[in-house]
Amino acid sequence: xxxxxxxxxxxxxxxxxxxxxxxxxxxxxxxxxxxxxxxxxxxxxxxxxxxxxxxxxxxxxxxxxxxxxxxxxxxxxxxxxxxxxxxxxxxxxxxxxxxxxxxxxxxxxxxxxxx
Amino acid sequence: xxxxxxxxxxxxxxxxxxxxxxxxxxxxxxxxxxxxxxxxxxxxxxxxxxxxxxxxxxxxxxxxxxxxxxxxxxxxxxxxxxxxxxxxxxxxxxxxxxxxxxxxxxxxxxxxxxxxxxxxxxxxxxxxxxxxxxxxxxxxxxxxxxxxxxxxxxxxxxxxxxxxxxxxxxxxxxxxxxxxxxxxxxxxxxxxxxxxxxxxxxxxxxxxxxxxxxxxxxxxxxxxxxxxxxxxxxxxxxxxxxxxxxxxxxxxxxxxxxxxxxxxxxxxxxxxxxxxxxxxxxxxxxxxxxxxxxxxxxxxxxxxxxxxxxxxxxxxxxxxxxxxxxxxxxxxxxxxxxxxxxxxxxxxxxxxxxxxxxxxxxxxxxxxxxxxxxxxxxxxxxxxxxxxxxxxxxxxxxxxxxxxxxxxxxxxxxxxxxxxxxxxxxxxxxxxxxxxxxxxxxxxxxxxxxxxxxxxxxxxxxxxxxxxxxxxxxxxxxxxxxxxxxxxxxxxxxxxxxxxxxxxxxxxxxxxxxxxxxxxxxxxxxxxxxxxxxxxxxxxxxxxxxxxxxxxxxxxxxxxxxxxxxxxxxxxxxxxxxxxxxxxxxxxxxxxxxxxxxxxxxxxxxxxxxxxxxxxxxxxxxxxxxxxxxxxxxxxxxxxxxxxxxxxxxxxxxxxxxxxxxxxxxxxxxxxxxxxxxxxxxxxxxxxxxxxxxxxxxxxxxxxxxxxxxxxxxxxxxxxxxxxxxxxxxxxxxxxxxxxxxxxxxxxxxxxxxxxxxxxxxxxxxxxxxxxxxxxxxxxxxxxxxxxxxxxxxxxxxxxxxxxxxxxxxxxxxxxxxxxxxxxxxxxxxxxxxxxxxxxxxxxxxxxxxxxxxxxxxxxxxxxxxxxxxxxxxxxxxxx
Numbered sequence: 004x005x006x007x008x009x010x011x012x013x014x015x016x017x018x019x020x021x022x023x024x025x026x027x028x029x030x031x032x033x034x035x036x037x038x039x040x041x042x043x044x045x046x047x048x049x050x051x052x053x054x055x056x057x058x059x060x061x062x063x064x065x066x067x068x069x070x071x072x073x074x075x076x077x078x079x080x081x082x083x084x085x086x087x088x089x090x091x092x093x094x095x096x097x098x099x100x101x102x103x104x105x106x107x108x109x110x111x112x113x114x115x116x117x118x
Numbered sequence: 119x120x121x122x123x124x125x126x127x128x129x130x131x132x133x134x135x136x137x138x139x140x141x142x143x144x145x146x147x148x149x150x151x152x153x154x155x156x157x158x159x160x161x162x163x164x165x166x167x168x169x170x171x172x173x174x175x176x177x178x179x180x181x182x183x184x185x186x187x188x189x190x191x192x193x194x195x196x197x198x199x200x201x202x203x204x205x206x207x208x209x210x211x212x213x214x215x216x217x218x219x220x221x222x223x224x225x226x227x228x229x230x231x232x233x234x235x236x237x238x239x240x241x242x243x244x245x246x247x248x249x250x251x252x253x254x255x256x257x258x259x260x261x262x263x264x265x266x267x268x269x270x271x272x273x274x275x276x277x278x279x280x281x282x283x284x285x286x287x288x289x290x291x292x293x294x295x296x297x298x299x300x301x302x303x304x305x306x307x308x309x310x311x312x313x314x315x316x317x318x319x320x321x322x323x324x325x326x327x328x329x330x331x332x333x334x335x336x337x338x339x340x341x342x343x344x345x346x347x348x349x350x351x352x353x354x355x356x357x358x359x360x361x362x363x364x365x366x367x368x369x370x371x372x373x374x375x376x377x378x379x380x381x382x383x384x385x386x387x388x389x390x391x392x393x394x395x396x397x398x399x400x401x402x403x404x405x406x407x408x409x410x411x412x413x414x415x416x417x418x419x420x421x422x423x424x425x426x427x428x429x430x431x432x433x434x435x436x437x438x439x440x441x442x443x444x445x446x447x448x449x450x451x452x453x454x455x456x457x458x459x460x461x462x463x464x465x466x467x468x469x470x471x472x473x474x475x476x477x478x479x480x481x482x483x484x485x486x487x488x489x490x491x492x493x494x495x496x497x498x499x500x501x502x503x504x505x506x507x508x509x510x511x512x513x514x515x516x517x518x519x520x521x522x523x524x525x526x527x528x529x530x531x532x533x534x535x536x537x538x539x540x541x542x543x544x545x546x547x548x549x550x551x552x553x554x555x556x557x558x559x560x561x562x563x564x565x566x567x568x569x570x571x572x573x574x575x576x577x578x579x580x581x582x583x584x585x586x587x588x589x590x591x592x593x594x595x596x597x598x599x600x601x602x603x604x605x606x607x608x609x610x611x612x613x614x615x616x617x618x619x620x621x622x623x624x625x626x627x628x629x630x631x632x633x634x635x636x637x638x639x640x641x642x643x644x645x646x647x648x649x650x651x652x653x654x655x656x657x658x659x660x661x662x663x664x665x666x667x668x669x670x671x672x673x674x675x676x677x678x679x680x681x682x683x684x685x686x687x688x689x690x691x692x693x694x695x696x697x698x699x700x701x702x703x704x705x706x707x708x709x710x711x712x713x714x715x716x717x718x719x720x721x722x723x724x725x726x727x728x729x730x731x732x733x734x735x736x737x738x739x740x741x742x743x744x745x746x747x748x749x750x751x752x753x754x755x756x757x758x759x760x761x762x763x764x765x766x767x768x769x770x771x772x773x774x775x776x777x778x779x780x781x782x783x784x785x786x787x788x789x790x791x792x793x794x795x796x797x798x799x800x801x802x803x804x805x806x807x808x809x810x811x812x813x814x815x816x817x818x819x820x821x822x823x824x825x826x827x828x829x830x831x832x833x834x835x836x837x838x839x840x841x842x843x844x845x846x847x848x849x850x851x852x853x854x855x856x857x858x859x860x861x862x863x864x865x866x867x868x869x870x871x872x873x874x875x876x877x878x879x880x881x882x883x884x885x886x887x888x889x890x891x892x893x894x895x896x897x898x899x900x901x902x903x904x905x906x907x908x909x910x911x912x913x914x915x916x917x918x919x920x921x922x923x924x925x926x927x928x929x930x931x932x933x934x935x936x937x938x939x940x941x942x943x944x945x946x947x948x949x950x951x952x953x954x955x956x957x958x959x960x961x962x963x964x965x966x967x968x969x970x971x972x973x974x975x976x977x978x979x980x981x982x983x984x985x986x987x988x989x990x991x992x993x994x995x996x997x998x
Contacts, residue, residue: 031142051168051177054178055177058182070134
């Protein structure tokens with residue numbers, strides 16, 4: 004049985020991709036795979052938006068790309084993080100963390116806590 | 119990667135995108151196969167989950183951020199392809215445009231160099247020129263030496279310098295040659311802020327009386343007479359019989375007011391030139407530079423104050439005299455500004471007509487492409503995207519025309535400047551610079567925008583399905599409105615140009631038929647200076663001049679010879695105040711008259727009619743009673759009658775006692791055929807050269823001209839006359855040789871020049887307008903073929919159809935003529951304002967020009983009308 008799937012909140016796909024790519028050079032297909040695996044199938048990447056998003060990030064200078072051979076000897080476009088991308092990842096992660104904490108606080112309120 | 123790199127490597131990027139996506143699909147597929155799917159099914163599923171490779175690709179391209187440029191490139195390619203498909207249209211459009219833009223660019227380049235670009239001196243906006251002003255004469259260009267000295271000493275706001283005309287014969291080194299020269303005050307170069315290319319300028323002491331004779335020579339003279347050698351400084355040259363030491367060489371192209379080859383200090387002549395001590399002898403041109411911290415307004419206020427002080431101190435000479443400062447640039451440029459702007463307007467009109475023409479051609483094409491455009495809108499193209507494509511197309515056309523236009527301008531600008539009547543001020547500075555190029559590019563784009571706008575605005579938005587369903591039957595009402603507007607404006611512009619040209623032609627005819635007041639045929643005049651060697655005592659000078667006259671008279675073909683200080687319609691004048699009662703009127707109410715100093719045969723040479731009394735004879739000489747001859751105008755003004763022989767008038771500049779009037783002669787249009795009526799000095803008088811006081815004789819000897827009436831074509835006597843008059847030392851030369859016919863014709867040169875150009879422009883406008891009318895009507899009748907077919911099928915005759923078409927065109931023509939007449943009246947006022955002697959717009963001009971235009975326009979509409987009348991109803995209806 005497949006677990007229920009969630010839609011990604013607006014703007015989070017970029018952050019997640021940056022995180023995956025930060026782990027080491029990776030090609031587009033593997034990014035989608037990894038996101039799905041790590042989230043245990045909860046996050047399903049809309050493949051149609053994956054490549055435009057990658058190209059946009061590359062365009063903004065957050066990513067760089069090289070053509071390299073995969074283990075099976077095929078040429079693929081491997082993306083890696085630039086220094087600017089790393090910085091972006093850090094700030095966005097921190098922002099995200101703060102938001103989650105805040106939402107957690109609000110949701111964790113005891114009933115009747117709000118007068 | 120930079121955006122331009124991304125753009126540049128577009129194909130490579132496309133290939134990479136393709137490869138990346140196919141890698142993705144393969145990976146996905148192989149994984150699905152590994153999980154046990156059949157390969158076909160796996161491929162299908164992989165493609166489905168990616169969501170259509172073409173769409174993804176399109177999104178990725180958007181993400182690249184170079185979309186607009188790619189669109190631009192695509193539109194450009196599309197436009198170029200369309201142009202290639204219609205080489206005829208493209209060629210005609212480019213030709214029309216390149217001419218329009220080329221001509222406009224030339225005019226702008228001249229305006230830019232002459233009027234807009236600052237003078238090539240440091241801080242040119244602080245340079246001013248000084249003028250005198252009196253109520254009676256108006257502006258005077260000259261200051262007296264004493265006034266100049268006073269103003270220079272007292273002014274806190276202005277550093278002043280002065281110059282005056284010089285000129286004489288350089289007899290060494292090289293062949294004797296007359297050169298134009300200027301006597302300058304020592305500080306002239308430093309005031310202008312320039313320094314000689316070699317040597318030095320004059321030092322402050324070097325224009326004092328008694329200083330050694332020094333000279334600065336022009337760059338041209340240095341090259342010509344000294345071979346451009348470096349050791350020229352310190353060498354000497356013989357100028358007017360005296361040795362001068364060369365101390366400096368002026369920068370190339372340096373000129374004050376007209377070319378001059380020799381600059382000498384002003385003051386050494388102080389001892390010999392009586393004008394130097396005379397406050398009424400106003401012969402110095404004065405310019406100045408505002409001192410730091412002062413503006414033009416402060417300079418003017420101070421000058422007014424100084425002038426008032428001088429008038430109080432020297433009431434005899436300076437009453438009513440005020441001093442004004444103008445920016446120097448305005449002074450140097452003079453009144454060519456109005457001519458230039460006028461021409462730019464005319465050329466601009468031609469360019470506008472050209473644009474309208476191309477607009478109507480483009481619009482016709484846009485309308486016939488309506489279905490294609492509607493189809494594209496239906497397929498999802500945005501309106502702005504389509505409008506952008508239309509504009510790209512016209513912008514490319516405009517730019518193409520612009521490039522050709524600039525090439526045309528580059529080729530034709532120097533011939534145009536050379537063609538300018540008289541000499542165009544700052545002509546040597548005229549060239550195409552970045553500002554001109556910016557103008558040309560701007561004009562091209564603006565033209566492109568102008569003629570691309572109408573088609574672009576027609577991109578369909580609503581009613582797409584009707585358009586698609588209507589098929590070939592679509593007749594666009596709004597397009598017909600546009601087209602009539604085009605034709606109407608073209609005709610209106612053409613009317614303006616035609617009427618202006620007509621006015622100029624009419625004026626020129628009227629002016630040419632004016633009586634100049636003398637017989638212009640078979641007379642030659644030239645400036646002439648005696649050899650310095652003969653300039654001994656006054657008696658010798660008088661004898662030398664008599665000898666010149668005698669020798670000249672002996673030249674074969676010469677009928678009579680005279681001396682004169684000023685020649686009608688040539689530059690140079692001498693206005694003297696006079697009055698008719700023993701007590702002089704207050705200085706600023708003294709009338710003035712143009713005074714010519716002549717020898718007895720002057721009347722005969724010039725062919726001026728003698729009205730009463732006599733002209734001078736050999737008995738009017740120094741020592742005998744001073745006499746004058748006046749013209750009809752002066753007699754009328756001074757005595758209220760033409761019968762003034764035997765009366766006396768006071769001319770203080772000539773004699774302290776009243777002078778006897780011995781004769782009355784006809785008025786001469788001294789200021790040119792066109793300019794004489796506008797001039798402030800209408801009265802004229804003549805006095806005998808033989809009665810010039812001895813102290814002034816040397817000065818007069820330097821300004822006299824010689825004029826001869828000939829029995830053969832006048833230019834044929836130039837050679838023998840020059841030979842005969844060379845003098846013992848061979849250093850007397852004739853210069854500025856002109857026939858009177860040339861001078862008369864030159865006095866109308868501006869009008870003739872304008873007429874020629876306006877005539878060309880008007881002809882072009884007419885031609886373009888006719889092409890426009892033809893094109894529009896051909897198109898409109900083409901659209902109505904089915905309609906005409908029905909009409910003919912229902913019984914309309916060929917004449918009926920023709921009338922229908924012609925009525926449509928007549929409506930447009932008359933609307934255009936109506937608008938054009940109003941605009942032409944306004945343009946006529948502008949012309950009267952800017953051109954001397956311009957006659958007001960006359961009905962006859964309209965009566966000639968409007969029928970001409972209407973006839974041409976009707977002819978242009980006749981061809982489409984005839985074609986419409988010959989439509990075969992069957993085939994026309996089958997088109998439906």
